[in-house]
Amino acid sequence: xxxxxxxxxxxxxxxxxxxxxxxxxxxxxxxxxxxxxxxxxxxxxxxxxxxxxxxxxxxxxxxxxxxxxxxxxxxxxxxxxxxxxxxxxxxxxxxxxxxxxxxxxxxxxxxxxxxxxxxxxxxxxxxxxxxxxxxxxxxxxxxxxxxxxxxxxxxxxxxxxxxxxxxxxxxxxxxxxxxxxxxxxxxxxxxxxxxxxxxxxxxxxxxxxxxxxxxxxxxxxxxxxxxxxxxxxxxxxxxxxxxxxxxxxxxxxxxxxxxxxxxxxxxxxxxxxxxxxxxxxxxxxxxxxxxxxxxxxxxxxxxxxxxxxxx
Amino acid sequence: xxxxxxxxxxxxxxxxxxxxxxxxxxxxxxxxxxxxxxxxxxxxxxxxxxxxxxxxxxxxxxxxxxxxxxxxxxxxxxxxxxxxxxxxxxxxxxxxxxxxxxxxxxxxxxxxxxxxxxxxxxxxxxxxxxxxxxxxxxxxxxxxxxxxxxxxxxxxxxxxxxxxxxxxxxxxxxxxxxxxxxxxxxxxxxxxxxxxxxxxxxxxxxxxxxxxxxxxxxxxxxxxxxxxxxxxxxxxxxxxxxxxxxxxxxxxxxxxxxxxxxxxxxxxxxxxxxxxxxxxxxxxxxxx
Numbered sequence: 131x132x133x134x135x136x137x138x139x140x141x142x143x144x145x146x147x148x149x150x151x152x153x154x155x156x157x158x159x160x161x162x163x164x165x166x167x168x169x170x171x172x173x174x175x176x177x178x179x180x181x182x183x184x185x186x187x188x189x190x191x192x193x194x195x196x197x198x199x200x201x202x203x204x205x206x207x208x209x210x211x212x213x214x215x216x217x218x219x220x221x222x223x224x225x226x227x228x229x230x231x232x233x234x235x236x237x238x239x240x241x242x243x244x245x246x247x248x249x250x251x252x253x254x255x256x257x258x259x260x261x262x263x264x265x266x267x268x269x270x271x272x273x274x275x276x277x278x279x280x281x282x283x284x285x286x287x288x289x290x291x292x293x294x295x296x297x298x299x300x301x302x303x304x305x306x307x308x309x310x311x312x313x314x315x316x317x318x319x320x321x322x323x324x325x326x327x328x329x330x331x332x333x334x335x336x337x338x339x340x341x342x343x344x345x346x347x348x349x350x351x352x353x354x355x356x357x358x359x360x361x362x363x364x365x366x367x368x369x370x371x372x373x374x375x376x377x378x379x380x381x382x383x384x385x386x387x388x389x390x391x392x393x394x395x396x397x398x399x400x401x402x403x404x405x406x407x408x409x410x411x412x413x414x415x416x417x418x419x420x421x422x423x424x425x426x427x428x429x430x431x432x433x434x435x436x437x438x439x440x441x
Numbered sequence: 442x443x444x445x446x447x448x449x450x451x452x453x454x455x456x457x458x459x460x461x462x463x464x465x466x467x468x469x470x471x472x473x474x475x476x477x478x479x480x481x482x483x484x485x486x487x488x489x490x491x492x493x494x495x496x497x498x499x500x501x502x503x504x505x506x507x508x509x510x511x512x513x514x515x516x517x518x519x520x521x522x523x524x525x526x527x528x529x530x531x532x533x534x535x536x537x538x539x540x541x542x543x544x545x546x547x548x549x550x551x552x553x554x555x556x557x558x559x560x561x562x563x564x565x566x567x568x569x570x571x572x573x574x575x576x577x578x579x580x581x582x583x584x585x586x587x588x589x590x591x592x593x594x595x596x597x598x599x600x601x602x603x604x605x606x607x608x609x610x611x612x613x614x615x616x617x618x619x620x621x622x623x624x625x626x627x628x629x630x631x632x633x634x635x636x637x638x639x640x641x642x643x644x645x646x647x648x649x650x651x652x653x654x655x656x657x658x659x660x661x662x663x664x665x666x667x668x669x670x671x672x673x674x675x676x677x678x679x680x681x682x683x684x685x686x687x688x689x690x691x692x693x694x695x696x697x698x699x700x701x702x703x704x705x706x707x708x709x710x711x712x713x714x715x716x717x718x719x720x721x722x723x724x725x726x727x728x729x
Contacts, residue, residue: 344556347526348569348620349546358569362560440560 227409232416235409249417252383252394255311256425259318260379264372266319267326271371274327275334276360285331292324296385304390314386321382322375329371333364365440369433376429380422395421471503471656472537472547472623474523479532480691481518491691492518496532498675498694500624505650505657507667510677511724514692516660519677520626523658524548536624546572549622553629555609557601563612564588564597570619587615590652591645607638611645618653627659631666643669647704664720668713669706674698676723696723 190196209229215221216228223231239245270288273280299317307313337360345359387396395414402410479496482489492515500506510516521527523534525545534541536548549570557566564584571580588594591611593604601609610630617625627646631639643666650657661667667674676696698716700706706713721727 340552340554340556341558343526344550344552345569346544347524347550348616349544349573350569351544359558362558365560 224406224408227412231409232412235407235413239410239413247393248395248398248414249421252387252396253421255314255318255386255394256376256379256383259315259382260322260376262315263319263322263379264326264375267323267371267375268330268368270323271327271330272334272356272361275331276356281331288324288327292328296321296382297389300385300389309390314383314391317386318379318382321378321385325374325378326368326371329367329374330364333367333371334360337363362440366433366437369429369436373426373429373433376425377422380418380425384418470623471654473502474500474624474656474658475535476519476523477533477535479519479522479529479534481515481522481527482530482691493529493677493693494691495693498697500656500658503654503656504673505659505671507659507661507671507674508677509661509664509667509674509720509724510692512662514677514679516662516677517628520550520628520658520660523624524550524626526550546620547623548626549617549620549624550626551610551613551617551628551630553632555601555606555613557609557612557616559601562598562600563593563604563608566601566612567615567619570616572620583619584615587618588612590618590649591615607634607642610634610642614642614646614649618649622655625655625657627657629660629662632662639663639666644705646670664717664724665708667720668700668716669708670704671700674700674720676720678723678725696720 191200212226213229216223216226236245239248270284274284274288275281296317299320300313303313303316307316341359341363342355345355350358383394384396384399387394388400391397395418398414399411402408402414476496476498479493480491481493482491484490496519508516508519518527522529523536523541523545525541525543525548536545541548557563558569561569567584567587568580571583575583585594585597588597591614593608593611593615596604596608601612604612610633614630617627631642634642646657647670657670659667659670674697675694676698677692678695679690679692680695698720700716701712702710
């Protein structure tokens with residue numbers, strides 16, 4: 131039992147703690163049994179399955195730098211294939227410009243100061259829309275997840291609205307809010323709302339009944355019960371909902387900017403298409419991929435922390 | 442049954458000063474409990490089935506009363522009615538003369554599982570039991586004293602999943618005590634523990650009861666536990682009533698037993714062994 135977990139770089143968890151607690155207990159005159167001692171059966175096979183040490187190929191996958199490197203392998207291979215296919219003349223420059231041209235397009239836009247503006251305005255739209263959408267999703271998710279009345283009254287409507295494709299909202303939003311920031315941010319808000327709403331309402335409905343009952347038995351009710359027991363219990367699910375919502379926000383951003391805008395990465399896409407600038411078009415796609423991945427990774431770090439803290 | 446084996450107690454008999462650190466002056470006094478013609482039926486119409494019927498008994502101030510019965514006979518339902526976690530279909534539970542309506546702050550409940558919040562330390566979990574309006578300073582010192590009482594002072598900052606099941610269960614007991622309960626309700630609190638830990642927990646409970654004057658209702662299916670801890674044992678079961686079909690009737694009190702002797706009791710005494718066989722027979726088990 132003791133060598134499980136020693137092969138990877140994880141911080142000391144169960145084993146060491148149980149060891150210290152045993153010592154402490156003996157000091158207080160009380161004996162405990164560890165899980166391993168109580169259930170010798172299940173412990174056996176799991177021991178056999180675990181890799182013996184860091185030499186095994188799977189052990190490498192637990193190291194951060196190795197994962198980063200391995201994750202970049204296939205994108206690098208794709209860029210190489212891209213370079214090769216363009217220099218071999220398989221595609222015309224209009225169809226698929228070589229990587230160097232995309233790089234030059236980026237340098238050109240940076241020099242003119244346009245690229246920073248596109249990225250900044252798009253990121254701003256995503257963050258504002260995401261923040262409001264997530265807050266509303268959390269509120270309505272909590273309402274529907276906790277109150278059977280709210281569930282019966284609201285869930286069918288929200289479920290139906292969810293089925294409306296993102297682009298269908300665009301004409302209405304433009305009609306109501308004109309072609310400004312409001313309409314775009316609202317569209318992103320709609321996109322971010324649903325994943326948070328769904329995960330939060332479902333998770334709240336499945337909070338361990340025993341824990342909730344224990345909370346009630348000790349006099350907790352209403353908002354106090356929500357903040358003491360129910361919300362902390364769903365924190366990990368909330369974070370997975372937020373990650374989905376952020377991805378959705380980037381999707382809806384492009385939908386918003388494709389239709390009517392004069393700035394942003396979605397605008398860069400349509401503008402480049404109209405001008406036949408495939409290099410810039412590819413640049414916009416690469417940027418959307420990279421920025422989307424970075425924001426997701428940042429939220430992923432927060433999620434990891436939250437799961438460790440609250441689960 | 443003729444050979445009496447000298448009992449081997451795992452710990453020395455509890456000394457009175459082992460728990461003197463807990464200041465008894467701050468605690469609510471023990472309260473009497475009365476069950477009045479309690480009945481609990483689940484479901485409606487044809488699907489209705491009665492779990493408990495005609496439950497009437499009194500628990501004296503400071504008494505330890507064990508409720509014994511086969512599984513599924515409604516022991517927990519009875520306890521939940523006293524806590525206000527469940528409402529009886531008929532009859533009532535009175536604590537100190539006033540009926541229980543909704544969650545009752547005079548009671549504290551310890552469940553079969555520890556039911557601690559996994560994201561809090563043991564300290565913070567115990568603090569959840571503190572009565573409303575406890576000042577931060579008072580609460581802190583009280584939690585500290587209780588953790589010491591249950592032998593967890595060194596683990597105050599640990600999370601529930603970092604300690605053993607027995608330790609978590611002791612934290613759960615401390616959380617219940619933090620409430621200054623007039624009535625302590627224990628729903629098979631040691632049922633999920635291994636035999637050795639269970640014996641130590643029973644001794645701990647006796648220490649706690651000596652330190653904190655409170656009425657204790659203990660639900661258990663363990664006859665030995667009941668004999669070791671209780672002043673009185675009531676046995677729940679189905680009783681044939683006037684030749685009627687008893688299958689759909691609820692359980693009621695079939696027997697009340699006074700347990701003689703001061704605690705802690707000798708686990709190997711002949712008298713207790715005789716009572717054990719007799720109680721097992723009441724539960725429908727051959728007493729060997």
